Amino acid sequence: MIFSMNILGIETSCDETSASVVRDGEVILSNVVATSLKEHEKYGGVIPEIASRRQLESITAVVEEALRTADVKANDVDAVAVTREPGLIGSLLVGISFARALAWAVHKPIVDVNHIEAHLYASFLRRADEHADLPPLPAVGLVVSGGHTSLYRINDFTVFELLGQTRDDAAGEAYDKVARILGLGYPGGPVIDKLARGCGGTDIVFAPAKLPDTYDFSFSGVKTAVLYHTRKHPEVLARPESVASAFQTSVVKVLVDKSMAVCQSTGVRTLVVGGGVAANSALRESLRAAGESKGVRVYFPPLPLCMDNAAMIAGLGYRLLKR
Ligand code: KG4
Ligand code: ZN
Numbered sequence: 001m002i003f004s005m006n007i008l009g010i011e012t013s014c015d016e017t018s019a020s021v022v023r024d025g026e027v028i029l030s031n032v033v034a035t036s037l038k039e040h041e042k043y044g045g046v047i048p049e050i051a052s053r054r055q056l057e058s059i060t061a062v063v064e065e066a067l068r069t070a071d072v073k074a075n076d077v078d079a080v081a082v083t084r085e086p087g088l089i090g091s092l093l094v095g096i097s098f099a100r101a102l103a104w105a106v107h108k109p110i111v112d113v114n115h116i117e118a119h120l121y122a123s124f125l126r127r128a129d130e131h132a133d134l135p136p137l138p139a140v141g142l143v144v145s146g147g148h149t150s151l152y153r154i155n156d157f158t159v160f161e162l163l164g165q166t167r168d169d170a171a172g173e174a175y176d177k178v179a180r181i182l183g184l185g186y187p188g189g190p191v192i193d194k195l196a197r198g199c200g201g202t203d204i205v206f207a208p209a210k211l212p213d214t215y216d217f218s219f220s221g222v223k224t225a226v227l228y229h230t231r232k233h234p235e236v237l238a239r240p241e242s243v244a245s246a247f248q249t250s251v252v253k254v255l256v257d258k259s260m261a262v263c264q265s266t267g268v269r270t271l272v273v274g275g276g277v278a279a280n281s282a283l284r285e286s287l288r289a290a291g292e293s294k295g296v297r298v299y300f301p302p303l304p305l306c307m308d309n310a311a312m313i314a315g316l317g318y319r320l321l322k323r
Contacts, residue, residue, distance in 0.1 A: 006070070007321070008077040008102075009314025010063065012095030013087025013115045014146070015046045017055045019063040020310035021070035021077065025318030027128050029070035031304075031311040034058045037187070044186045045176070052090035059098050066310070075106050081317020084112035086147065111317040115308075116150065117160045119143050119274035121316040122301035122309070135299045140268050142259045144283070145275030146172035146187070149255075151215050151262050154272070157319035163262055164215025171251055171277045174219035178226050178247050182240040193280050195244040202242035204229065208254035215258055222250045248282055256286045263296045272299045279306040 004024050011018040020031040036054035040046045067074060082099035083092065103110040120141040126132035141152040141160065149172075150165040169177065172189055179188025184195075206225045209218040226247050230236055236243050259271055271291060277283060278300055291298035305311060 005078040005318060006072050006076065007111075007314040007318045008063070008066070008072075008074075008080050009113075009310035009312075009317055010059075010080065010082045010095045010099045011115070011308055011310040011313045012055045012059065012091045013083045013085075014091060014308055015040060015051045015054075016308040017058045017062050017094075018308065018310035019059075019066035020314050021066055021072050022125065022311055022314035022318065025315050025322075026125060026134070028125050028311045029072065029128065030066045031309055032062050032066045032069065033304075033307075033309055034062050041186055044180055046088070048088045048090055051088060052094055055091055055094040059094060063098070063102070074102065077106065077108060079103070079109045079111055079317065079321050081111040081113050081314050081321075083115045083118070083313050085114060087115055109321065111321050113313045113317050113320065114160075115313075116143050116145070116148050117152075118312040118316045119145060120152065120154060120160070120272055121157070121319075122274045122305040122312040123272040123299040125301070125305065125311055125315050135270050135272050135297070137270070138268050139270040139272050140259065140262050140266065142255065142271065142273045143275045144171045144255060144273065144277035146170060146176065148275065149217050149219070151258060153262075153266060153268065157316060158323045164217065164258065166217040166219060167211075168218050168220035169223060171217070171219060171255065172275070174223050174251060175277065177223050178244075181223075181227050181230055182243060183237055184240065184244075187276075189277060189280065192244045192248060193282065195241045196248040197281060199241035199245035202245050204242050204246035206246050206250040208250045210254070215262055217254060217258065219251065222247060248280075252280070252282050252286050255283060256290050259287065260290050260294055260296065263294065269295060270297050270299070274301060274306065274312075276307055279303050
């Protein structure tokens, strides 16, 4: 007889409140996400105090809906997995406190999950009605989110070996700051992605920071280059497509080059990508093309799983629990 395990995941590290039930670390039975993003837009970034208040208000309903959709009772979950770090402290506290109380009430173990590593787990999940071709291990992992830009070697799901990371801004943070410079609102990623796609081509070049001999990244230089260019040519504010496109080309190039360099030097033929910027259409296209020419299989999560979600927490939580 085969027993399956249902893990309830809870994620509250930034502005989302999310709960999910995942079976055997792979099959998503439910994934509910509530976000307070709209309330932060007018401030141009996430306001921690607002985020944690909304999370406190919505977490009970979000968890109930995740259990109901999965048709699993709280008593029948095998463990509770929760985002432990990194994140906004007040937000994390809401999820951790809720998860602890629930686990205690139903006498089940609780598993702490690292949010960044969980972003890389998003490619290892599928829906029940889906026969996905899931990535093999070992793999190289590229996390590109609002707070992090890092390269890992994933040997198994309990060993994420950090190979390089950003020395200043994260890729998503650079998108958000450049969008602010161009007056495009928050968050910046999706709108810059769209503008760049509509741009027929441009002569503007923002050189990426190569940082040779390391797998580290730096994005603050390109952000500053955009700022100076915009000050010098304020007319671009009326038509920001070219600047958006040149900025994106610079960011995507360095992400693709470093990811491929790690695959080549380690001999690993699988690359998994995660985090909000993994939704970027140019990054998806360029990494796939580079992977094809270099013999590397590149895996992206479906768009909703690029963003913060509890399914990735439940999935990785299962692997940690098995360890
Ligand atoms: O992973 P995520 O949801 O939250 C963090 O853990 O940080 O990532 C949010 C980030 C934001 O900076 C947002 O601008 C960026 O992901 N983002 C994008 C796109 N969609 C979201 N960046 C580039 N292109 C996109 N299509
Ligand atoms: Zn995230």
